[in-house]
Amino acid sequence: MNRNNISTPTRSLNQSYNKLTLESSPPSARKVYVGECIPIKYYTSVAMLPESPSNTPPHLPAPQIHQENVGGTTYFYPTNDVNVSLNSSGGLNSSGLIGGSEHNMAVPSMAYPQMYAPIPASPIQGLGDTFYMPEQIRSEMQQIAQDPYTQPNTRQCQNLPNSLEDYTELLPLEELSPHSNTTSFRATHRIHGDQYALRRLHSYGTVPSKRFQSWKQIDHPNIIRLNHWFTTRAFGDHSMVIVYDYHPASVTLMQRYLDSRTPGSNAAANGSYHDPFSSDPDAPRPYTHQKNAMLRAVAGGSLLPEAVLWSILVQLTAGLRAIHAAGLACRTLDPTKVLTMGCRIRIAWCGVADALHANEIDINQAQQDDLTALGRLTLALACRTIHCDNLPLSIELVSRTYSVDLKNLIIYLLSAPRRSVTDLMPMIGARFYTQVEAFERRTDILESHLARELDNGRMLRLLMKICFIIERPEFNRDHKWAETGNRYLLKLFRDYLFHSVTTEGRPWLDLSHVSNCLNQLDSGTEIQVGLMTRDEGSVLLVTYAELKHCLDQAFAELMQVTPPSP
């Protein structure tokens, strides 16, 4: 008989997801006290598994074990267990036992809920899609994860202070220019390690206005949060530093859609924005150049889909609405101050203009200017160029390509005498609902993948616990610790998980087998599993509840003598 030639326990694990807990055992799972003795008694070789009577909970009655030799293999199982019986072919009809199949498995009365997301029972076409998240979500997550490791030109970091107040590891977010009066950095908080975006205002001597305090109160998903500010002489002058939330892997709208010089940007990728004036972006363009740039964009099919423009508009108006409602104005709404990551849009560096120009301003006029800036930004995105000063030409392009609603909105933003951000709502109309639906759909997808990843994290922790225990060369000077008692059962369980073979003796690599067994283990179910010893001489019948107890107990032993982390 092949060792571990065992059928997969394939009970679907699709009930009671709501009882799922990540960190600890499920609350509904009844605690099972299984002394070391219970599994140990299943062994033929008592010498191999030294039993300590003191470890046995006194309230547990010794199980009635029936022993039977079938084809040279000795099976041990409790006589009162209705779930295990020999079938006619000599195999055991129980969950995951030798000779059993998922169809003839006896189902025990369920004392424990099955709690985790079902995983397909056998390798099927496209299994990768089932096990892994969609490529787009994965790549966004990876960009975010990699962002902390991206290093700018280290030459630029040479003259930077080692730390500023609670912030260390300063890295410039942009090319440092000697003539600039502001610079931005990424920095890490010394205590909790989170990253922040810092904006330094050089040689800053003015006290920030009251408006600056109001910025701190704004907490909105489309506005990058201003946390606090401080002054410092660490740069050799009297600088003010404003601290914002850091959003990894974000790029500006300029970089993503409008700047052909940004490697990898959409604009660069489509090749339609090679700008012969790019060495001086502020140089005035001749009329023909502007027209050609736009027509090239139309011809090259590189104009943004209208849905993307509405998505940006809805999010920016939402941000502006919060800013204006707080009696503030953005004052710097341009493509270099709006960040995007995935489909999210965030207004960056809010309040910098108020800090730089602390004098009184006409806030109504500043809010009107915000709306004009929003119109210009939308027009630039629609034409895929920031050089759209020729308004009639640009509007003509918009009307050729996009809906009347979009054109009217841009015209309203650019030209109406008195505008309010709330007036934009009816102009956006049902597109607002489209946005909400899109975000909700995205949330659904993310939640479903989060549930899977939650399970993955739980399984990884279980596996790590098992690996900490099995085949440990020594514990408390006992070189046999890992090979005896409960630990030996865990080793056999590991074999059962990973070293099972098919009837022809080939390795059986079935992820669903592994995940289903780990789910059972984590739930501590009463389902039995047959663990074959390596010499193929015995099969030990244990429930997952017993295995779970073995794992908890052995891990607790390790934990007891583990020094506390510094």
Ligand SMILES: Nc1ncnc2c1ncn2[C@@H]1O[C@H](COP(=O)(O)OP(=O)(O)OP(=O)(O)O)[C@@H](O)[C@H]1O
């Ligand atoms: N809060 C933030 N989180 C993550 N990245 C940010 C944040 N704020 C800005 N960035 C990134 O930092 C980079 C530099 O931003 P910054 O506004 O300083 O650039 P800039 O266009 O050169 O502006 P300026 O000319 O005003 O200095 C941008 O590419 C942007 O993606």
